[in-house]
Amino acid sequence: MIKNLPIFKALEHDRWVRPFLRQYKKSLIVAIFLGIMTYVAGAGLMFTSGYLISKAATKPENILLIYVPIVLTRAFGIARPTFRYLERLVSHNWVLKMTSKLRKRLYDSLEQDAVFFNSKYQLGDILGLLSDDVSHIQNLYLRSIFPMLVSWGLYAIIVIGLGVISPLMGLWMLLVFGLIIFAIPIWSVLVNGARQVYRKQLQDELYVDLTDNVMGVSDWVLSGRGNEYLDLHVNNQEKLLKVHLKMAKFERLRDLCLQLLYLLGIISLIVWGAATFGGHPSAATNWIAAFVLAVFPVVDALAQLPGAAQETNVYQDSLVRLNNLPETKKSQSQKIELAAPYKLELDQVRYTYPGQSKEILQGISLEIDQGEKLAILGKSGSGKSTLASLLRGDRIPTAGSIKLNGISTSEFGDQMPDYIAVINQTPYLFNTTIANNLRLGNEEASDEQLWDALERVGLKQMIEKLPNKLETMVQEAGLRFSGGERHRLALARVLLKNSPIVLLDEPTVGLDPITEQAVINTIMGQLADKSLIWITHHLQGIDLMDRVIFLEDGELTMQGSPKELWDSQERFRQLKKADQGL
Template sequence: MDKLTWKNDRWIKPYLAKYKWVLLLAIFLGIVMFFCGGALMFYAGYTIDKAATRPENIFMIYVPIVLMRAVGIGRPLFRYLERLVSHNWVLRVTSDLRRRLYDIVEKNSSAVGSNYQTGSLLSLLTEDIGHLQNLYLRTIFPAIVGYLVGFFAVILLGLFSWPLAGIIFILLLIELFLVPLFSLLKQAAIRSKEKAEKASLYTEYTDQVLGAGDWQISGRQKAFHDQTQKTVTTLGKKQKKSGEFDWARDFILEFVFGLMAIALLYFTNKSLTYNQEAANYVGAVVLALFPLSDAFIPVAQGAEEWHTYSDSVKRLNAMHPKKEDLPTQQTLNPADFKELQVDNVRFTYPGEKVPIIKNFSLKLAKGQKAALIGPSGAGKSTILQLVLGDIAPQAGEVKLNDINVRCLQDERPKLFSVLNQEPFLFNTSIYENLKMANKNATADDMMDALEKVQLADFVKSLPDKLDTQVAEAGARFSGGQKQRLALARILLQDAPIVLLDEPTVGLDPLTEQKLLNLVFKVLKDKTVIWITHHLQGMKYIDQVLFFKDGVVEMSGNPHELFETNEHFHNLYLMDQGSL
């Protein structure tokens, strides 16, 4: 294990300590499970030996038979309990990890100058957390149980024979430390080369697919095939080499374990054959050793996988929540909201010289609606970040009721709702997706919100109704249905200010118009800021602002502009296809 990774770790060690009692219970159950496995073989061996000597009375083997039954039942029972507790522990830990990552995502995904891109964050939320879960279950937990079982085995054997305990200790040192360490180092080198070959193959395939037309035109189809053949062959050799090493490692582990059995057989024969009764324990003691292989061998197998998880651990440890230097927080009851003010705001991204927002102002009373229109990169989304308080302007202020929005970040979920191009729906039921907006919402409240967004009949037609699974990112719904479900979530949240970030992008014109009619109907009492690329739906808007290069070039009431501004008049007719 990378010493620096472990020394500076903030994603593994803290959770080992946080849920230590559950972890200790799982480890205890794991040790008891192996004890029951060894005891089962011990009593079975003793019963066979004792029965072979023809005892005078059948009751002389009745006690070991009862004990054999007891530990025979105990082994699967404790195995089940150990799995139950250990997986419960891991799920608690990964739940905390995901919550912590979501907190980092929330603070960094929209933060200016953030080092974390959306793609890397999504990767962290899926692959890396899965790797940590496997790290706990397949590497850390088996290693702890294996070491403790080995420790107790040596202590118990030491009570019987210290020379035997010394030999078993040396063999366990090979089984639990030397082989796992060598396996870790050797496989790390093999997998590193294998990873490089896979990356090279991916690049080659991508280049070839994108340039397939050129390959065909040039008549070099064979070269198209042969170019990657060498990489594929090399990768295959690396994978074969890795498999051969795994086989050799497991053989060595089994061989070392066999030496333990031989040593135990030798010492028990030497010490327990002074009479028949003592000799009955020889087979029992040796057989009791064999179930312990399930505790020892997985240690090396788990250690080998550390290199698979180390990249995830390093990436996670490199992540830090963006420290927010917020002013003293204040409170604002959503029912008391009266006005949103953006006063002469100027904003420049770190490292840039030209401001993306230059002296922008906007004033919206409760219930009023504004549309921001302009080309990509004009600064429209930056305005939304400023309004939300994600970023602070270098000049000017964003205020709600004369309170700086940066002083209301603790109240943000109560004051703002956002509907964007691709609303995220979690891979759970409709009910749970709506519950996230308002934990106090009842099923009737949800159906009322769905009725308002014209989705109630569809939900009622589903076999499981509100309990229907939406699939990852709402895959089972159409684009319009996902937006309406997200709109129902906004209604349940009931925040006074709603930000619309091009929610109709990607929809066909008919669906777009229906959705816009619905959005502004259900949000008629809300204050709305709407980012859009065209003039569809301007009849619902109180103010329209045309953005270019961070400056508002034209603004006003769209109905008045249509009558008095020839440029706007022509733009509107062109947008409607009437010019």
């Protein structure tokens, strides 16, 4: 029955969590042992305290009958918090080790597909993956698996301990506590677990809808459908409230059943104690008090099981989603060493996104020689960005090949920046110092090299005037600097990296014409000895390029030098005049 529960089915083929059970098996065993001993010490404390209190109320036959329980009470009183503290240290250390590696694995899995991740997942799904799933795995252990294993250990101790004294009482406790440990949690999973899954689905839908629709709220308003959106949101909230009320009603019924079972167990111990020790009224009182009080700490261990069990349905969703992520590719073990001249060759390159039928690139063949300045033009959706990702090796062509000096670009992995550097539309600067941002290009760069790179991009004088100079904080996303300054800092990073090929992916979008031309002049001047691949959708600075190609619907429709295209292609002349506002 237990193996048929959803969480166990999810764990059966799991490749994210189960490996850590084997890797940290010893720590897990120690944590479970310490957890059991915590409740054993608690039960021992209540047992000896109950015996001591009742025994002290009568005239003891021997002082040892009082002194020994006093010593045991102190010992158990010290042992309980000690075991508890050690259990928390071991279990949390175990879980934090596991989740830190899970987060790294999650990042590696997403990072290898980061360029096109947004095209495959909605924003709400991405946030859910990053913020919820690993935390759910952590809670699966701390709030479900650990308490479950500890309760099983206590169950065995209770049944065996009472069975040694009285086999019949041992069998009765086997039944009563079996209902508490197994039957009630399974009932919770089957009834309330399904409702909890439905509640989480509603919450996820609300989150995704809220994320997407708030970003597009202007579209709702402009289309006159604002009330429709509000009604949709209110209806989903009402569904969520109904599920919550049903769950609360069931939990009250379940807790009542638990309390009745606890009461049955306590009454059973009282009756059994009276029957077993009834021949000695004073002794009967002492032992009954001891056994009954010892049950209460055990109740604390078992009370959390039903709630923890029903939560496993939520954890199951996270397990399934994590296991559906792509396997992390093994990093390149052998370093690739290339020598100049560097030549990129595209041979009949075709590409179709996974799960789609439309071919984005259709048989592109191209050669880019050392030092050549190539512009790739085309409107949005023509395949420019896809081609850029293929050139960087982030994607593998559906057909054909892209090779740098005879080696497929997809084989370079983390070594690709050594040969192809990138300046994007919005260069990202981290919330750290200018020096740290620049050293992303070269970790070993000296301050003199940093100043030289800044001088080459025209930022040295401006940064020298700042109070902290190179130690000035950039602020998140580089908001301290203007768009043109951010592009120049990104160029300085590329200069420090000294890659032979530089890919410019719409590097001047969003800049005013004067700043744009200044950035273009700086880029062309400082990268004169590099191979340049400039992806753009307009023709500002196009005359500085050696060759221009046009992409349209994934095909090459025009190519040649700017002068050749001006002389032979009417369409090129019209586009250039339109771009210049003529």
